[in-house]
Amino acid sequence: xLDLVWLxxxxxxxxxxxxxxxxxxxxxxxxxLGSALVAGGFAVAVAVLLDLLSLPVEEREHVVHLFDxxxxxxxxxxxxxxxxxxSMTMALVVTGVGASIHVYAIGYMEHDARVGTFFAYLNxxxxxxxxxxxxDNYLLLYxxxxxxxxxxxxxxxxxxxxxxxxxxxxxxxxxxxxGDAAMLIGIVLIFLHFGSLDFADVLVDPEAAPxxxxxxxxxxxxxxxxLLAGAVGKSAQLPLHVWLPDAMEGPxxxxxxxxxxxxVTAGVYLIVRSHVLFELSGIALxxxxxxxxxxxxxxxxxxxxxxxxxxALAYSTMSQIGFMFFAAGMRFYAGAMxxxxxxxxxxxxxxxxAGNVLHGLHDETDMRRMGGLRAQMPVSxxxxxxxxxxxxxxxPLAGFFAKDHIVAFASTSARDLAWVxxxxxxxxxxxxxxxPLFLTFFGARRAEAPAHEAPxxxxxxxxxLATLSVVAGAVLGLTAEGRLATFLEPVVGAAEHGAGAVSExxxxxxxxxxxxxxxxxxxxxxxxxxxxxxxxxxxQPELAGWLSNAFYLNALYAWLVQHPGKGLGxxxxxxxxxxxxxxxxxxxxxxxxxxxxxxxxxxxxVRGYALxxxxxxxxxxxxxxxxx
Amino acid sequence: xxxxxxxxLVVSAMLFAIGTIGVLVRKNALIIFMSVELQLNAVNLSLVxxxxxxxxxxxxxxxxxxxxxxxxxxxxxxxxxxxxxRRRRSASVDDLTVLRG
Amino acid sequence: xxxDTVVFWVFGPISVGSAIAMLLQRNAVHAALFLVVNFFTIAxxxxxxxxxxxxxxxxxxxxxxxxxxxxxxIMLLGVDRGESLVERIRGQRVIGIVLGVGIAIELIAxxxxxxxxxxxxxxxxxAVANRGGNAEAISRVLFRxxxxxxxATSVLLIVAAIAVVVLASRRRRLTTRAEVxxxxxxxEAA
Numbered sequence: 028x029l030d031l032v033w034l035x036x037x038x039x040x041x042x043x044x045x046x047x048x049x050x051x052x053x054x055x056x057x058x059x060l061g062s063a064l065v066a067g068g069f070a071v072a073v074a075v076l077l078d079l080l081s082l083p084v085e086e087r088e089h090v091v092h093l094f095d096x097x098x099x100x101x102x103x104x105x106x107x108x109x110x111x112x113x114s115m116t117m118a119l120v121v122t123g124v125g126a127s128i129h130v131y132a133i134g135y136m137e138h139d140a141r142v143g144t145f146f147a148y149l150n151x152x153x154x155x156x157x158x159x160x161x162x163d164n165y166l167l168l169y170x171x172x173x174x175x176x177x178x179x180x181x182x183x184x185x186x187x188x189x190x191x192x193x194x195x196x197x198x199x200x201x202x203x204x205x206g207d208a209a210m211l212i213g214i215v216l217i218f219l220h221f222g223s224l225d226f227a228d229v230l231v232d233p234e235a236a237p238x239x240x241x242x243x244x245x246x247x248x249x250x251x252x253x254l255l256a257g258a259v260g261k262s263a264q265l266p267l268h269v270w271l272p273d274a275m276e277g278p279x280x281x282x283x284x285x286x287x288x289x290x291v292t293a294g295v296y297l298i299v300r301s302h303v304l305f306e307l308s309g310i311a312l313x314x315x316x317x318x319x320x321x322x323x324x325x326x327x328x329x330x331x332x333x334x335x336x337x338x339a340l341a342y343s344t345m346s347q348i349g350f351m352f353f354a355a356g357m358r359f360y361a362g363a364m365x366x367x368x369x370x371x372x373x374x375x376x377x378x379x380x381a382g383n384v385l386h387g388l389h390d391e392t393d394m395r396r397m398g399g400l401r402a403q404m405p406v407s408x409x410x411x412x413x414x415x416x417x418x419x420x421x422x423p424l425a426g427f428f429a430k431d432h433i434v435a436f437a438s439t440s441a442r443d444l445a446w447v448x449x450x451x452x453x454x455x456x457x458x459x460x461x462x463p464l465f466l467t468f469f470g471a472r473r474a475e476a477p478a479h480e481a482p483x484x485x486x487x488x489x490x491x492l493a494t495l496s497v498v499a500g501a502v503l504g505l506t507a508e509g510r511l512a513t514f515l516e517p518v519v520g521a522a523e524h525g526a527g528a529v530s531e532x533x534x535x536x537x538x539x540x541x542x543x544x545x546x547x548x549x550x551x552x553x554x555x556x557x558x559x560x561x562x563x564x565x566x567q568p569e570l571a572g573w574l575s576n577a578f579y580l581n582a583l584y585a586w587l588v589q590h591p592g593k594g595l596g597x598x599x600x601x602x603x604x605x606x607x608x609x610x611x612x613x614x615x616x617x618x619x620x621x622x623x624x625x626x627x628x629x630x631x632x633v634r635g636y637a638l639x640x641x642x643x644x645x646x647x648x649x650x651x652x653x654x655x
Numbered sequence: 656x657x658x659x660x661x662x663x664l665v666v667s668a669m670l671f672a673i674g675t676i677g678v679l680v681r682k683n684a685l686i687i688f689m690s691v692e693l694q695l696n697a698v699n700l701s702l703v704x705x706x707x708x709x710x711x712x713x714x715x716x717x718x719x720x721x722x723x724x725x726x727x728x729x730x731x732x733x734x735x736x737x738x739x740x741r742r743r744r745s746a747s748v749d750d751l752t753v754l755r756g
Numbered sequence: 757x758x759x760d761t762v763v764f765w766v767f768g769p770i771s772v773g774s775a776i777a778m779l780l781q782r783n784a785v786h787a788a789l790f791l792v793v794n795f796f797t798i799a800x801x802x803x804x805x806x807x808x809x810x811x812x813x814x815x816x817x818x819x820x821x822x823x824x825x826x827x828x829x830i831m832l833l834g835v836d837r838g839e840s841l842v843e844r845i846r847g848q849r850v851i852g853i854v855l856g857v858g859i860a861i862e863l864i865a866x867x868x869x870x871x872x873x874x875x876x877x878x879x880x881x882x883a884v885a886n887r888g889g890n891a892e893a894i895s896r897v898l899f900r901x902x903x904x905x906x907x908a909t910s911v912l913l914i915v916a917a918i919a920v921v922v923l924a925s926r927r928r929r930l931t932t933r934a935e936v937x938x939x940x941x942x943x944e945a946a
Contacts, residue, residue, distance in 0.1 A: 656758070656804065656805070656876065657761055657876060658761050658876070659875055660875055660877050661871050661873045662764060662768070663805065664864075664867045664871065665864055665867065666768050666772065667863075668859075668860050668863035668864050669775075670771065670772065670794075671859065671863065672856040672857065672859050672860035672863075673775040673776055673779055674775070675855070676852055676853055676856035677778070677779045679848060679855070680843075680849050680852045680853070681779070685829065685830055686778075686787050688826075689778065689791050689826065690778075690779070692818075692822065693791065693794065696794070696795065696818070699810075703801075703805050703810060706807070706885075707805045707806055708871070708878075710878045710884055711897075712894055712897045713897070715809070715894060715897075716894065716897050716898055716902050718807075719809075719810060720905060720906075722818065723817075723912075723913065725822070726817055726822055726913075727912055727916035728916075729822050729825060730825065730916050730917070731919050733825060733826070733829045734919070734924050736829065736833075737832070737833065737923075737924065738923055738924070746833060
């Protein structure tokens with residue numbers, strides 16, 4: 028069974044191929060095919076997992092070699108898949124959530140003309156993501172990494188006739204490219220220092236790797252920071268986060284799958300997978316922590332300022348991933364992974380429910396024009412509430428366990444400032460996620476047109492995700508050493524829980540109180556009608572501006588990058604015109620002028636021709652004479 | 656004979672050169688033709704001189720044949736010039752520029 | 757001083773001088789006459805070099821027939837008018853003269869290298885090559901060793917004669933525009 032792991036990415040890949048070439052003929056059936064294949068991948072993944080669980084703990088690491096890929100001198104890389112707890116966790120999340128979203132998308136994209144292509148891209152994305160998480164070496168991982176970047180570009184800009192969509196797609200690709208380039212350099216350095224790109228050689232025991240160079244802090248820090256750059260780009264953390272809000276121009280299932288549940292978590296996966304390298308360099312690990320924490324708080328504040336529901340959710344994603352980075356930075360990898368899994372469930376749920384709202388309001392995304400929708404969309408309201416409360420950390424929903432473990436770990440790891448900030452972050456996340464819940468479904472009705480509930484097909488996957496959002500936390504991570512943590516231990520090691528200043532029970536109580544308070548505050552501000560939140564932008568235009576424009580980072584980047592870029596473009600245009608074009612044109616003109624000289628010898632004068640004869644004869648004589 | 660053969664050859668060379676210049680510089684077709692005849696004669700002279708040098712008559716016989724052919728050539732060439740003159744009313748070679756590029 | 761040397765040094769300059777004079781004449785008739793002088797000097801050279809038969813043939817054929825033919829045509833066509841002195845091809849004159857001089861120099865250099873200015877012809881030329889007199893000696897060579905070329909040249913002459921008759925005849929059947937135009941004023945030139 029373990030050896031069938033190659034089926035997991037291949038099934039969606041086949042679906043992509045079929046849908047790419049025959050999608051137009053299949054129509055909506057393309058969606059069923061795509062969903063079936065991803066579900067098939069999920070089934071295989073479950074089978075592989077069961078097989079893995081049947082092995083003793085020390086042996087839960089199996090490499091399935093498919094074929095030799097590159098063999099160039101001392102550099103050889105194979106296409107091989109690694110079956111171990113970490114990769115299987117990711118694979119199950121990707122296929123499981125992916126299959127649900129596929130089914131949802133059948134209904135959502137029903138009326139789109141290019142639905143076949145859509146599912147082809149979606150399947151292709153799942154295939155690449157699975158290659159990414161199942162790879163057993165850095166190069167294959169990078170292949171998947173780039174592949175999901177490509178699919179993200181294709182899917183964000185799926186409605187390419189809309190200029191906003193196509194420019195958002197470009198922005199996403201270019202911004203992540205910066206991280207990807209750094210990551211590639213990091214991979215090259217890994218090869219230079221370790222002589223191999225296989226995880227087995229690089230990550231298990233650096234001291235025993237072939238081509239081992241004497242470990243000094245320097246190369247490890249550089250490598251780790253470069254990999255971190257790649258993760259920052261792909262996971263939309265500071266400072267490469269600017270593409271994520273704009274990526275919401277894509278269809279909602281895309282936002283759910285790629286920009287909430289799977290692709291943006293690839294960065295977290297990379298860090299957790301490469302934790303050996305990060306731990307060897309203290310600076311890199313601290314960087315992960317700081318980036319995560321700062322990003323979490325920044326994104327939380329930005330989310331509160333957004334009026335577009337999808338953008339609010341996008342910043343929420345960035346904030347949650349910031350928490351995951353934060354956990355990883357504290358070496359609490361199991362905690363990061365638990366949050367990753369639970370986040371996949373409730374964020375997908377939130378996005379898809381938002382999709383229901385869009386579907387019902389005919390693509391209206393501005394929350395100022397929503398409100399009180401729970402009357403017309405009661406089921407969607409329930410889903411959204413479940414997802415929001417789970418994210419907020421209300422027990423016993425999944426998010427509570429995930430978030431609480433991380434915050435508690437922060438307090439026990441002798442980082443008091445981090446704990447305080449993490450708690451602030453947790454409070455803010457409860458606040459920012461309740462806001463769209465109350466703005467959309469509660470309060471006074473501000474929408475003009477009547478809204479209709481989504482068809483049943485679109486509710487089925489939501490039910491699955493909602494259930495998972497409720498129970499997953501308790502099942503997988505009831506305690507900090509819960510099932511998921513023990514499962515992942517062979518790969519990520521056991522987290523060291525120190526003794527904190529505060530007792531655990533008190534910590535839990537504080538978390539719950541903060542979460543409940545945040546939800547209540549959100550209700551009071553946005554749903555109760557007692558606070559005139561609509562007047563806020565007028566009364567405090569500066570503060571509102573800072574929040575809704577995400578602290579103007581976009582504008583800053585635009586100024587920093589576009590100005591020199593345009594200047595360079597103008598300079599190059601001048602160079603192209605005056606130098607290159609001139610050179611080419613002058614060559615052409617010279618040829619023309621030269622050809623004007625030619626007719627001189629063909630003017631028709633016989634005597635001229637005779638002169639030419641004589642010239643040749645004299646020259647010939649001269650040569651012959653000189654030779655002898 | 657006590658004059659060195661080379662002297663005759665020098666005269667021949669000079670006559671040939673003058674004939675060449677005549678072909679190139681003059682525009683009248685007839686004068687060009689006459690320059691060609693001059694060249695032919697210069698060559699005949701050198702042939703006879705060489706015949707003397709080599710102590711046989713091959714050079715002289717060749718010069719003889721050259722004269723015969725020159726005669727035939729002059730006849731045909733003049734006929735051509737007459738025909739051209741009839742068409743174009745001009746004996747200047749510079750007016751015959753049909754072969755231009 | 758031998759007779760032939762004197763003759764050479766008298767007729768050599770005349771030969772070259774008449775050639776140059778022919779070159780410089782604007783009037784075609786004058787040029788033709790200078791050429792006749794040149795042919796005479798060459799005939800004398802032939803005589804000095806022991807080719808008495810060619811001496812006679814040169815005068816009879818070249819000076820007597822060919823140049824007369826030239827003069828016929830010149831006067832027939834009325835081209836004894838001077839030609840214009842303007843040179844339309846740039847540099848033709850200069851390059852032509854330079855090249856002509858260059859040819860002369862090259863040839864003289866070749867002569868010097870090959871023959872040498874000292875070499876005099878064999879003393880026994882009259883006895884060996886011109887046995888029995890130049891005419892008999894030539895006929896001996898001509899009709900034995902060069903018989904086939906001899907017959908070929910006769911054919912050549914006939915062909916040339918036919919060619920000239922064809923060329924010179926006016927074809928009245930196919931009239932082109934040029935010929936019509938040329939015909940009208942040609943009546944008096946015919």
